[in-house]
Amino acid sequence: MQDTLRITEVFYSLQGETRTAGLPTVFVRLTGCPLRCGYCDSAYAFSGGTVRPLDDILQQVADFRPRYVCVTGGEPLAQPNAISLLKQLCDAGYEVSIETSGALDISAVDPRVSRVLDLKTPGSKESHRNLYENIALLTPNDQVKFVICSREDYDWAVSKLIEYGLERRAGEVLFSPSHHDLPARDLADWIVADNLPVRLQMQLHKYLWNDEPGR
């Protein structure tokens, strides 16, 4: 039996987030997630999807002839075969990233992959799931993200930034407003006022395409 993954969608768009924001990217969205963040914009990937052989997924990615591939979900690391998919995408020569909740062990992910590790804030209602052991594994090829719902979340994120020296461990520390919860301008003003070594991230695809699935 060939290795398979349960997949919600594969699509080509502009990366809306992280350090490659604005660059054409193929997205592979894996189905299923053990978390339930209150703000989740991808709840349609919690169930359903199609079980597909890895080779079939790799061929669909190749047909777009991309430079960048982003594996997301759902929670991609909840499916063990995601590790094999990531390795094979790297072997094929793409620049690969993974978006992960930070609740699962990231140690088996191929080091060529840029791991975008979300540290779940209290506003997500899932911060008790954060696996802080992951932080020691971060390298300059990785990125840490906080999705911030309120001033309380911002203060919490700053405390984690300082406690773990995150800007010295990861290549990027991203502060993103939770869409519809916090005006980006408030977060921008706080970052400047506190002179933080972090990058404000806005979800480009929501401004371009109003968060339609598959964009």
Ligand SMILES: C[S@@+](CC[C@H](N)C(=O)[O-])C[C@H]1O[C@@H](n2cnc3c(N)ncnc32)[C@H](O)[C@@H]1O
């Ligand atoms: C949908 S998740 C999928 C990957 C993984 N489960 C995770 O949480 O990182 C991808 C990214 O979108 C972010 N996200 C989800 N809903 C959001 C929202 N309403 N506003 C801003 N970011 C959001 C998540 O925090 C995460 O960084």
Ligand SMILES: Nc1nc2[nH]cc(C(=O)O)c2c(=O)[nH]1
């Ligand atoms: N354009 C676009 N960029 C994205 N970056 C991360 C996404 C995600 O849902 O994880 C995403 C998405 O859904 N669309």
Ligand code: SF4
């Ligand atoms: S971990 Fe990611 S996919 Fe799962 S509920 Fe939270 S934001 Fe959504």
Ligand SMILES: [Mg+2]
């Ligand atoms: Mg999305």
